[in-house]
Amino acid sequence: MTLFLRTVLRAGSGALFAGVCLAAAAAPQHAITLYDEAPKYPANFHHFDYVNPDAPKGGTLRLSGNGGFDSLNAFISKGMQADQLSLLYDTLTYHSPDEPFTEYGLLAEKIEKAPDDSYVRFFLNPKAKFNDGTPVTADDVIFSFDILRSKGAPTYAMYYADVTQVVAEGPLTVRFDFNKPGNRELPLIIGQLPVLPKHWWATRDFSKANLEIPLGSGPYRITNVSPGSSIRFERVKDWWGKDLPVNRGYYNFDTIEVDYYRDTSVTLEAFKAGQFDFNLEYSAKDWATGYDSPALRDGRIIKEALPNQNPVGMQSFAFNLRRAKFQDPRVREAIAQLFDFEWSNKQLFFGAYKRNSSFFENSDMAAHALPDADELKLLEPLRGQIPDQVFTDVFRPPVTTGDGMIRDQKRKAYKLLLEAGYKIENDKMVGPDGQPLTIEFMLYQLNLERVLLPFMRNLAELGIDMQIRRVDASQYVNRMRSRDFDMTTATWGQSNSPGNEQREYWHSSSADSPGSRNYIGLRDPAIDKLVEGLIRADSRKSLITHARALDRVLLWGNYVIPNYYIDTYRIAHWNKFGRPAITPKYDVGMMTWWQTSEKAEGSKPQAVTAAPPKETE
Incomplete structure (x- = not known):
């Protein structure tokens, strides 16, 4: 990783x-x-x-x-x-x-x-x-x-x-x-x-955040900073590494400028107005309808989908197990039943997405079949410590008809909550402690609200009160670090060779670390053992086996509600750039592009196929 x-x-x-x-x-x-x-x-x-x-x-x-x-x-x-x-x-x-x-x-x-x-x-x-x-x-x-x-x-x-x-x-x-x-x-x-x-x-405090321009040895240096608003990088003309084989053809722009926008809708309008040159799109709605403009129609803006051959990992609604109400897996599974992906994909996403069903999605490490003999050697010693379904079933998120009617899912959710000791009192789902089941969902992406509102309505029909708490980016970062949330959106990216970073994601040792990505608060000796085994894998075959075993245990723990993904990068750019004939297999390769003209000019529009990577929708 x-x-x-x-x-x-x-x-x-x-x-x-x-x-x-x-x-x-x-x-x-x-x-x-x-x-x-x-x-x-x-x-x-x-x-x-x-x-x-x-x-x-x-x-x-x-x-x-x-x-x-x-x-x-x-x-x-x-x-x-x-x-x-x-x-x-x-x-x-x-x-x-x-x-x-x-x-x-x-x-x-x-x-x-x-x-x-x-x-x-x-x-x-x-x-x-x-x-x-x-x-x-x-x-x-x-x-x-x-x-x-x-x-x-x-x-x-x-x-x-x-x-x-x-x-x-x-x-x-x-x-x-x-x-x-x-x-x-x-x-x-x-x-x-x-x-x-x-x-x-030697004369500076490394532990402090500040806006002093740092010294490096890389291809660019910072030449201008407008705090919170913009930053400008200039290419180091006498950079020591410019002729190394790993750097030839890279870092071709004399200047790289980054302007900041508070809202994704404003960002898109700024792009269409020519305020910046390149946009990696995460919204299915914006990709399908938001780019329509004279510049797109006459070919000055180019939209294209590039293959993304990286594992996409897991994008999800994550539970915080540090909250007592989420410690019963039946409660988590019940809540997960009420997210209607098929309706959202049809009504909100223009059918662009696939349902995420693995923490190693879009790779050969995803546990999309029953465990084989090699996996069972890893899992059998953990029997009784991990969910029984790990051995008997392939994890699949709930599937609905897409018409908004989820009676079967609601019945299953209600049954799970009854088994967990909940009951309905005065139209509220009340737990064994006598307290109503309430959820504060923290987010900072405005466009996610339209995904959460139908989910919130489904929860309300079972007496579960979910409130959306929208915060700004800095509050979001601080609250994530202090683990001050009930549920939130969380994404765990994966590389083609996962390893040590899995400790930061799932291991007990990272549960109390404020900067780790163990957002869930996992403390499970069985998961710890699987993580350590994955890190020590001594061949690609062994790595795949360990990843699949870890994947299925995480999935059947119902620690997250899987969201959605696609296997392309959706990019839009003004047509003033040249780029190599080959795109690297695991990256967009933006730093291998170069400028061919100061201003985009009209040309025959290119054909476009739509679809995205990890989403903020």
Whole structure:
């Protein structure tokens, strides 16, 4: 799983063979892979297939931001961070977006990992320097690791929990030692470490959110900030890494500007008015009807759907198990029965979506069949600790006719609530504690209200009172960190190679961490065991088996109400850009585009097929 990537819109004879592979893995490499398979690109590669190495430099890319920002510190949980801050920093390695999980050298010229994955060593490029001309050294790497783990967002401490020590073996060589062998993902995760300038931070408080422009070693620097309103990046013309194979054809715009809008409807109107250049659309309604304009009809605006081959993870309405009323799984299942996806998809979404039924949706890791023999080996020791349906049924969300009449679902919900000790008193669903079942649903996306209102009506017909609490972006962030909500929208993204981040999502150790993504408040030893097993998987086959086992246990726990997804990126842009013939398999590749004209000109409109990625609808 990626931690800090700069993919902006952008994981006899047999014994002899094994010995050869292990020896190769122990030697310094230009790239490392999850299971020691050969990387797609050899040591002498010139550029990635999905770039134009001769793309012209120049021009301006104008983007939009949501809400606002009050911090330029990208690494802590305090404040609202500005968008695109990863453009300021280089990492030790670069994650290739056309391979599932391969890291190529960036700041690190070579990488060496132990055959048993008990350590990883990085050899820094002697040409690497920060944008003030100061060389990047092993001391900067160690400083970055230590400060992120001690004062950065809790995510870093969780990701780096298995690192026991970091040693500078020379001015340009640094080694990370791990507490035990076998964690194949950890060397690659360490490679994603953003390297910060120790000399610059020596006189500053890393733990504070502020708007001081930071120093980095990346392709862009910040040249103008209007707090909460806009931010401007300019390309570093003498950037040390511009001629590296991993960077050729990237970062072609001289300037990148981000303007912030408080409301998605205003954002769309600003795009159609030409106030910014590129929009990644999340709303089915807006995609279907919102872009109609003279600019679209005459071809100055282009709409297109690009294949999204990444796992889409889980988008959902999430329960907060820290609330006593949600600790009974029957109550959670009853509430889930009353979300009518089929009606919403037909009436609100123009039939654009598929129902999400996996935490690893759109991938081979989704548990869409009964457990096989390998999965049962993992699940049988947990029998009695996990839901019985894990062994007998494939999880499917409730399916309705789409006409708004959900009598069967209401009957099932009512029966489940009776079993949980609830009863109707004065038209209210009252629990065993004598208190009415009430729900505050927290959200900050205005356009989600139209999805929640029919759900709220269905709940009300069973005497359940749900109130929508709309908050602004900063309140939303603070309340999520303090776990101050009953239900809310939550999305857990997944990579093609899930691993350590699953601790932050589901593990007991993250339940009390304010910055973790264990929004649900899971504390389950059985789930903990499955998470640890997934992290330790030693082959792709084993990873898939562990992911499916974890998936079905999470699903049958009814911890969330699955929402919807599609398997494309819906993008709209003004027709003043060129882009490579190949789009990377796992990214939009926006930073490989270039400007071809100052102003969009009318042309023959392109055919459009509609549909989206993760939604805020």
